[in-house]
Amino acid sequence: MDKQRPGITVNINGHPRPFTIKRPSEGNQPDEPSGHRLEDRPSADFGNDGPPDDRHHARSFQADSRQTDERQRSARQIGEQEAEKQAFDTAKEEEAAALEEADERIVPISEAIQKKKKACQTRRLWRLPPHAKSLFLAAAIAAVVGMAFGMTMLRLIPKEKAEPSPAAEAMTELAEAGIATGGERAESIMPEPFSIAVIQAGVYSDTKAAARAAKSIEAAGVPVVVVGQKPAALYIAVGADKEGLRAVNDKYRKAVSSTYVKELSFAPEAKARQSDIVRKGEALYGDMAALSAALLAGKGASEEEWQALSKAYGSLEKSEATNNKTVRNYVEALKQAYLALAAYKENQDEALLGKAQQQLLEALSVYMELVPPRS
Structure with a gap:
C-alpha cells in the first residue's frame, strides 16, 4: 500500500x-x-x-x-x-524417459538380429564342404561295383551243402521234442477216437419188430440188444476189432441165420467224452471187449491181460461220482461185465462169458445215447 x-x-x-x-x-x-x-x-x-x-x-x-x-x-x-x-x-527428465523408451524398442530388434545371425551360422556349420559331394559319389559307385562283383562270384562258385553244426543239431532235437510234448498235451486235452467192432444180426423198421426178432435170438442162448428206434438194429457180440470177431461170428451163425461184422467209430469232439469217468470207461470197455471175444473164440488170456484189465477197473472205481443218470447206467453195466469176467477166471464157466457179453452190449446201448456214432 x-x-x-x-x-x-x-x-x-x-x-x-x-x-x-x-x-x-x-x-x-x-x-x-x-x-x-x-x-x-x-x-x-x-x-x-x-x-x-x-x-x-x-x-x-x-x-x-x-x-x-x-x-x-x-x-x-x-x-x-x-x-x-x-x-x-x-x-x-523427458529426454531420459524418451531415451529409455527408445532403448526398449531397439533392444528386441538387436536381439532378433543376433539370433538370426546365430541361426545362419548354425546352418552354415551343417553344410557339407564342396569336395564332400564328390567323395560320397565315388563311395556309392564303389559300393555298387563291389556288390555286383560279389554277386557274380557267388553265382560262379558251386554251392556245397553245409553240414549242420552240433549246436544246430541240438536245437533241432529240442524243437522236435517240444513238438512231441505239445502233441501229447493236445491229445490229453482232446480224447483219441474211440472205436469197437460188433456183430449185427439185422436191421428193422422199428423197435417192436426188432424186439420180436430179439426174443428168438435170446432163446438160442445168444446175447442180443436192440439199438436205435427207426431203424432199430440188433447187436449180438462186441469186440475190439473185426478180426477178433470173425471166429465168434462163425460160432453164432448156427443160431442166427443172418449176421454182419461192422465197426463203430465215435466222434472225439463229443461233449460227453470230456468227462474223466467216461474216458476211463472207454479204456475198460476196450479191454473187456477184446478179452471176452478171444475167450468166446476158444483162445486163452495171459496173466498180463488180466492184470491190465484189473488196473483199468481200479482206475474207473477211483473216478468221481456223477449225477448224470445215463453215465451212471453206463458205469454200472461196465462193472457187471467186469464181475462176470472175474468170475469166469475163477470158474471157467462159458455162460459167464455170455453174461459178460450181454453186459457189454447193454453198456454199448447206453454209451450210444451219450456219444452218437459217426455215420
Whole structure:
C-alpha cells in the first residue's frame, strides 16, 4: 500500500510538494508492474535554491529507491534462474524417459538380429564342404561295383551243402521234442477216437419188430440188444476189432441165420467224452471187449491181460461220482461185465462169458445215447 513519509517534500517547479513512496506489499508482490523504473516517476529538482535539509532528504530517498530496485531485480533474477533450472530439469527428465523408451524398442530388434545371425551360422556349420559331394559319389559307385562283383562270384562258385553244426543239431532235437510234448498235451486235452467192432444180426423198421426178432435170438442162448428206434438194429457180440470177431461170428451163425461184422467209430469232439469217468470207461470197455471175444473164440488170456484189465477197473472205481443218470447206467453195466469176467477166471464157466457179453452190449446201448456214432 502507498505510504507517505512525513516531513519529506519535493520542490517541483519552485513549488514544494510532499513525496510519496510505494512499497511492495507483505507478500513481496509489488503493487506496480515490475518493469516500472525510477525514470517513470516524477523527478524532483534538487537545486541549490532549496534548503540543505531538503537536499539531504532527496539524496537519501534516491539511495533507498536504488536499493529497492536492486532488490527487486535480484528477486526477479533469482525467480528466472529457478524457473530456468526447473524447466531444464523437466526437459532432462523427458529426454531420459524418451531415451529409455527408445532403448526398449531397439533392444528386441538387436536381439532378433543376433539370433538370426546365430541361426545362419548354425546352418552354415551343417553344410557339407564342396569336395564332400564328390567323395560320397565315388563311395556309392564303389559300393555298387563291389556288390555286383560279389554277386557274380557267388553265382560262379558251386554251392556245397553245409553240414549242420552240433549246436544246430541240438536245437533241432529240442524243437522236435517240444513238438512231441505239445502233441501229447493236445491229445490229453482232446480224447483219441474211440472205436469197437460188433456183430449185427439185422436191421428193422422199428423197435417192436426188432424186439420180436430179439426174443428168438435170446432163446438160442445168444446175447442180443436192440439199438436205435427207426431203424432199430440188433447187436449180438462186441469186440475190439473185426478180426477178433470173425471166429465168434462163425460160432453164432448156427443160431442166427443172418449176421454182419461192422465197426463203430465215435466222434472225439463229443461233449460227453470230456468227462474223466467216461474216458476211463472207454479204456475198460476196450479191454473187456477184446478179452471176452478171444475167450468166446476158444483162445486163452495171459496173466498180463488180466492184470491190465484189473488196473483199468481200479482206475474207473477211483473216478468221481456223477449225477448224470445215463453215465451212471453206463458205469454200472461196465462193472457187471467186469464181475462176470472175474468170475469166469475163477470158474471157467462159458455162460459167464455170455453174461459178460450181454453186459457189454447193454453198456454199448447206453454209451450210444451219450456219444452218437459217426455215420
